[in-house]
Amino acid sequence: MFNQLFFRSDALTRQLSAPLVDERRQYLALCAAQGMSKCTMEVKARLLLSIAEYLRLAERPNDTIALPEIKKAASRWSRHNWPSPKSSQAKRSREYFTAQAAKWLTFLNRFRTPPKPASVYDQMLAEFRAFMEEDRGLSPATVKGCCSSVRPFLIQLLDGRRSLQTITVSDVDSLLAQKVNEEHYARVSIRDYASSLRSFFRYAEMRGWCPVGIAASIMAPRVFKHETLPAGPTWDVVQEIVDATAGDRPIAIRDHAILMLLAVYGVRSGEVGRLQLTDIDWQLEKITFTRSKMAGTHSFPLSPSVGAAIIRYMKEVRPKSLHRQVFLTRRAPVGPISNGAMWAVVSRQLRKRAPSLKHHGPHSLRHACATRLINQGLSLKEIGDHLGHRDVEATRIYAKVDLARLRDVADFDLGELL
Known part of the structure; x- marks a missing residue:
């Protein structure tokens, strides 16, 4: 591990001769498995030497270290590198030392957290x-x-x-x-x-x-029926945001695949986040989501355009990782994408193209998908099955959202029937 990070003999010798060499090597191997860059790992390797020195870890191998002691060591280390303790660089260095020390000690099972009193x-x-x-x-x-x-x-x-x-x-x-x-x-x-x-x-x-x-x-305020009709962008706007991410930048390739899944299948963001590599059957052209509310799975035919977007993401962008989820974070430590990150993927596109929308998160694309299915003439039962609704009333509300079709009904000329 150290031979891959340091080429100067003096730097390599210092790393190999310093205490806790095995502990540092194991932790750096974990960082490498999480997808951290060589530059980041080199900085961490140097910092681990300081952490071991300022906390005297080798001198007391059986001791656990509490956060206050780490912060004191961080202050001493920071003063050595940044004489002015009030400077922004000194503050950031203290925070970095503290965070990295806590992570390493946790890995070594030597970080002592104060017991949380049970309430x-x-x-x-x-x-x-x-x-x-x-x-x-x-x-x-x-x-x-x-x-x-x-x-x-x-x-x-x-x-x-x-x-x-x-x-x-x-x-x-x-x-x-x-x-x-x-x-x-x-x-x-x-x-x-x-x-x-x-x-x-x-x-x-x-x-x-x-x-x-x-x-x-316990009383609750009265909420009128359908007071909060689900609001989503028009399908034209959905197509715009999908087209806007059809570029060659890594983030655009990932976002494009996510947006395609949300829009085409009307699934929830958590269901996309839980999607695993084994949930896509390429031979049978089938994709399976684990539902958030029904504690079950739901399979769909794999759309060629969606499949192509996922394949491109997996070939060109997805980091190599032991995680089985399809969508992973772009920066180390690599892990499954969070609901917050999923929300940001949709929000940054919708805010540009539909600023008047009340909600700009992934669920708005679920509403857009449902409204589009209504426009295509599918029955409420078919739409409910597509969205994973157990109660048809949950689907019926979308019939009231399609204001354009309601206006068509209102403007219908009955002619000689009257």
Whole structure:
């Protein structure tokens, strides 16, 4: 490993003669497997020597190191390289030293993290999560969303180690009102929060954690039916953003493949992120997605244009990696692309071409796909099957979104029939 990074004899000798040579070699091998460049690994190799020296790692091989000690060592190291501690370079160097030391020590199993005190609400949420997964059979995405909504409320409600037995409906109403008045949440968001809280308090009442009647008393703002119709770009705009990424830059090649999948199949961003190499059957020309909400898989015929975009990405851009996901990060450490990165892929294109849209994320392309299928004359059942809807009502809403067709109906001349 060191022979590949250093060619000067003095630099190579220093690396090989310094303490913890095996530990440093193993960590650098991991960095190489994550796709880091030779230049980055050379910088890391030099820094590992300083980390080992300033933390005296070889002198106490059985000790674990806590974050405060790492920060003190980072300050001493930074002062040696940047005499002015208040300069931006000194600050960045301290942060870099601290971050890299924590990663290396974690790899060595020598990073000591302070024990997180277990709170009452953590145990409650763990049992509530198990109830939703095992007893109710809800999907992981639904369970995660519900717990994410309930957790911040419990932190505030149980502030100061209050017992859930002392919580009243007024306490819950006050926090919901705060979301509206101070944080300016939309009515739909408050409705979803209230729904999650009702689910939790129904379970809490069943377990005897809180007084009976709180769940039934949690009120949500009235949201009119179809008040929030799904809004997506027109299909012309979708074609524009797909065409805009049909270039030769690596990021354009990757984005083009992602946009094609989102637009053609109307899948969710998480379903694209979970797509694995084995999910594409090139011989049978079939692609299979793992659904986010139905806890199952859904197979589609592999469109030639989509297949061509994926093949080009895999041949020209995709980093070599042990990860089985199709889409990976472009920079090291290489790993599966996140939902945030997926959102950015769509957003940076839609904001340019459809700035008036309320939402610019991947889900808007799902709405555009559904509306296009409506325009092509497919039945609600066929569209629901394509989108993976279990309830036809979830699909029926798209019939109300297609305003152009509704106007055609309104303008239809009945002629002599009247």
